[in-house]
Amino acid sequence: MMTHYSFGVSGNLVKFPYREIYYHTLLLEPFLQVPDIQIMASSILRRFLPRKTTWMYGQRMMSSTIDVSVDEQTGIALMRMKRKPVNSLNLEFLQDIRNTIVTLEQNKKCKGLILTSDVPKIFSAGIDILEMYQPNEERLNSFWRALQDMWLQLYMTPLATIAAINGHSPAGGCLISISCDYRIMAPNYTIGLNETLLGIVAPFWFKDAMCNTVGHREAEIALALGKLYSTEEALQKGLVDEVVTSEQIMEAAQKKMLEYVKIPNMARAMSKQLMRQETADKLRSTQDSDVQNFVNFCLQDKVQQSLGFYLEQLKKRKSK
Ligand code: CO8
Numbered sequence: 001m002m003t004h005y006s007f008g009v010s011g012n013l014v015k016f017p018y019r020e021i022y023y024h025t026l027l028l029e030p031f032l033q034v035p036d037i038q039i040m041a042s043s044i045l046r047r048f049l050p051r052k053t054t055w056m057y058g059q060r061m062m063s064s065t066i067d068v069s070v071d072e073q074t075g076i077a078l079m080r081m082k083r084k085p086v087n088s089l090n091l092e093f094l095q096d097i098r099n100t101i102v103t104l105e106q107n108k109k110c111k112g113l114i115l116t117s118d119v120p121k122i123f124s125a126g127i128d129i130l131e132m133y134q135p136n137e138e139r140l141n142s143f144w145r146a147l148q149d150m151w152l153q154l155y156m157t158p159l160a161t162i163a164a165i166n167g168h169s170p171a172g173g174c175l176i177s178i179s180c181d182y183r184i185m186a187p188n189y190t191i192g193l194n195e196t197l198l199g200i201v202a203p204f205w206f207k208d209a210m211c212n213t214v215g216h217r218e219a220e221i222a223l224a225l226g227k228l229y230s231t232e233e234a235l236q237k238g239l240v241d242e243v244v245t246s247e248q249i250m251e252a253a254q255k256k257m258l259e260y261v262k263i264p265n266m267a268r269a270m271s272k273q274l275m276r277q278e279t280a281d282k283l284r285s286t287q288d289s290d291v292q293n294f295v296n297f298c299l300q301d302k303v304q305q306s307l308g309f310y311l312e313q314l315k316k317r318k319s320k
Pocket residue numbers: 085086088122124125126127128129130168170171172173194195198200201202203294297298314315318
């Protein structure tokens with residue numbers, strides 16, 4: 001279904017392809033720069049658009065879980081994840097992240113994307129464990145497919161990508177980070193693929209992305225022990241590239257991104273493709289069986305017990 005929203009006469013057509021929403025912004029543009037009017041426009045639009053819809057005006061895109069802005073002068077987009085309380089990755093959030101990347105790729109002015117979190121002290125807690133615990137089988141299928149699709153989009157995007165890791169980043173949070181071209185992390189947080197601590201196993205493409213980042217031997221140790229590295233250890237092992245304070249992290253990310261976007265776009269994107277194609281193709285050629293393996297694995301009683309136990313531990317830790 002195609003929905004049309006038109007504000008005023010024909011102007012800049014802002015296209016948001018995956019939801020197929022089109023509207024005109026030229027006349028509204030000057031007004032939309034004023035914060036109060038942005039808030040007003042936001043509440044009006046929210047009334048008319050379906051609840052979960054991601055929408056954009058001018059160079060801002062918003063959904064209930066993500067804020068994105070694009071600086072047209074530098075070509076740098078900033079994506080802030082804001083799915084409270086811990087940016088855990090459920091089906092809809094994964095779709096939102098992927099769709100945002102697709103939209104940014106179609107924006108000719110956008111060359112680079114900085115990913116960060118709007119949730120204090122947490123970059124992302126990884127997969128929403130509630131998607132795996134006592135699941136509905138059909139949704140579990142869609143969920144895993146959405147994770148694969150998000151990962152493929154992020155890992156292979158022609159945009160330059162930087163993770164500004166301003167909080168803890170376990171499991172799926174680590175996957176998002178290592179799928180970016182460059183990682184900057186703030187001190188006193190942890191990052192790693194800790195799946196084994198939950199009694200589950202990181203799939204081969206998590207493992208491949210980790211090997212590509214820290215090398216085979218370190219990845220082997222990390223995966224077996226479900227190792228969560230401190231920021232300092234992560235820097236030492238090459239899991240992150242740079243450490244700066246939380247206050248400096250956005251400035252550092254912008255500075256590094258300017259280096260990336262200065263490189264001729266096509267050459268940079270193709271060299272990334274060259275490095276990553278093989279890893280991505282490995283998943284692309286086995287997506288269906290990977291979904292099936294995941295679903296079968298999750299539905300095992302033992303795995304359900306482990307997940308239930310882990311969730312309990314999380315709650316207990318909180319009540320201490
Ligand atoms: N999923 C769902 N809920 C979560 C998750 C999560 N990943 N993490 C935390 N929560 C919930 C907590 O249970 C708590 O809920 P409630 O308020 O209802 O009690 C709420 O979020 C807040 O959590 P905390 O109180 O623990 O918040 P803190 O700020 O103290 O700590 C942390 C934040 C450090 C992120 C901490 O919550 C934590 O360690 N979370 C667990 C992270 C984790 O282990 N994630 C792994 C997920 S698995 C994954 O991503 C890859 C799976 C690969 C698939 C394998 C194939 C089989």
